[in-house]
Amino acid sequence: MTMRLYVWxxxxxxxxxxxxxxxxxxIFYASRKGMTxxxxxxxxxxxxxxxxYYGLFVAAASIHAAIGVRNVLTxxxxxxxxxxxxxxxxxxxxxxxxxxxxxxAVVLS
Amino acid sequence: MLGNxxxxxxxxxxxxxxESYHVPRRASQTVLDVVTFVQRHIDxxxxxxxxxxxxxxxxxxxxxxxxxxxxxxxxxxxxAGSGRLEIGPLENLPVIKDLATDMEAFFExxxxxxxxxxxxxTRHEEIEQIRPDSxxxxxxxxxxxxxxxxxxxxxxxxxxxxxxxLGPAALTRAWTLLNDQRDAGGxxxxxxxxxxxxxxxxHSHQSCQELCPQALNPTAAIAGLKRRTTAAxxxxxxxx
Numbered sequence: 001m002t003m004r005l006y007v008w009x010x011x012x013x014x015x016x017x018x019x020x021x022x023x024x025x026x027i028f029y030a031s032r033k034g035m036t037x038x039x040x041x042x043x044x045x046x047x048x049x050x051x052x053y054y055g056l057f058v059a060a061a062s063i064h065a066a067i068g069v070r071n072v073l074t075x076x077x078x079x080x081x082x083x084x085x086x087x088x089x090x091x092x093x094x095x096x097x098x099x100x101x102x103x104x105a106v107v108l109s
Numbered sequence: 110m111l112g113n114x115x116x117x118x119x120x121x122x123x124x125x126x127x128e129s130y131h132v133p134r135r136a137s138q139t140v141l142d143v144v145t146f147v148q149r150h151i152d153x154x155x156x157x158x159x160x161x162x163x164x165x166x167x168x169x170x171x172x173x174x175x176x177x178x179x180x181x182x183x184x185x186x187x188x189a190g191s192g193r194l195e196i197g198p199l200e201n202l203p204v205i206k207d208l209a210t211d212m213e214a215f216f217e218x219x220x221x222x223x224x225x226x227x228x229x230x231t232r233h234e235e236i237e238q239i240r241p242d243s244x245x246x247x248x249x250x251x252x253x254x255x256x257x258x259x260x261x262x263x264x265x266x267x268x269x270x271x272x273x274x275l276g277p278a279a280l281t282r283a284w285t286l287l288n289d290q291r292d293a294g295g296x297x298x299x300x301x302x303x304x305x306x307x308x309x310x311x312h313s314h315q316s317c318q319e320l321c322p323q324a325l326n327p328t329a330a331i332a333g334l335k336r337r338t339t340a341a342x343x344x345x346x347x348x349x
Contacts, residue, residue, distance in 0.1 A: 003342050004349035006309040010339070075270035081305075 066092025
């Protein structure tokens with residue numbers, strides 16, 4: 001692992017610590033309050049705060065997971081750095097696309 | 110007479126096999142005593158490596174019942190409760206023959222990690238006073254007793270998966286020297302351990318510190334390197 005990838009992976013991990021805690025707290029809150037999908041969407045639609053929060057979460061998770069997958073591939077498969085890196089970039093972009101789609105559905109649709 | 114031990118020893122090179130021997134059990138017997146008995150009384154062609162027999166030279170490490178150990182200080186009673194011993198060459202190193210491995214890659218990685226002391230003064234200058242209780246000296250002293258036995262290297266999963274990984278011993282040596290106030294090679298050393306295959310490859314599995322015969326903690330040393338290199342990288346002192 002290069003120094004640059006190490007710093008990006010640790011930085012995104014540190015960023016996700018509060019994001020995950022808030023995410024889980026929101027899940028508990030919504031389920032304990034018995035909120036329906038319509039209740040939740042009425043609060044999230046058009047919200048810049050929720051769009052920013054989950055947008056940041058998606059970006060951090062995509063970068064963090066892609067670097068991790070690259071490491072797994074270089075250590076556990078026969079792929080060398082370059083090919084593993086390409087695979088990891090594609091994987092990260094796929095995660096980002098799925099995440100952005102979910103954020104769009106909850107905030108903008 | 111305490112009966113016999115059933116001993117399996119690795120014979121041959123990479124494609125060798127385990128062969129069984131019966132060795133008389135003795136009081137206070139070490140694993141190295143068992144190997145030596147086989148070589149002297151059963152098969153003189155058995156190859157293995159040892160020198161001091163008292164836990165100083167670090168040359169007699171082998172895989173004993175699945176774990177790397179220094180055989181001269183490992184009592185049979187501690188590792189062979191069932192009366193069976195399986196002794197093989199160290200993992201993660203090429204086998205030369207029987208129980209002897211080629212340690213070249215292990216020592217080359219010490220060089221690659223800049224594990225050689227770089228003096229900051231000449232013999233003509235006054236000897237620098239180092240306080241033994243200073244924080245930096247305490248960190249340097251923590252791993253100064255490494256005997257280069259290769260046990261941590263053989264125990265390391267990351268070494269197994271990544272042939273470029275410098276390994277716990279070389280990185281611990283680099284950490285020791287980085288904390289030595291008399292050493293002048295810090296910048297090059299930080300750059301060396303931050304390169305691919307350096308300290309950031311460590312997964313902190315901690316097999317090294319669990320099995321180190323000197324009870325050193327390479328995982329903690331590598332964590333120190335990770336902190337030190339990250340700070341240097343963010344300040345622009347080393348390159349990615």
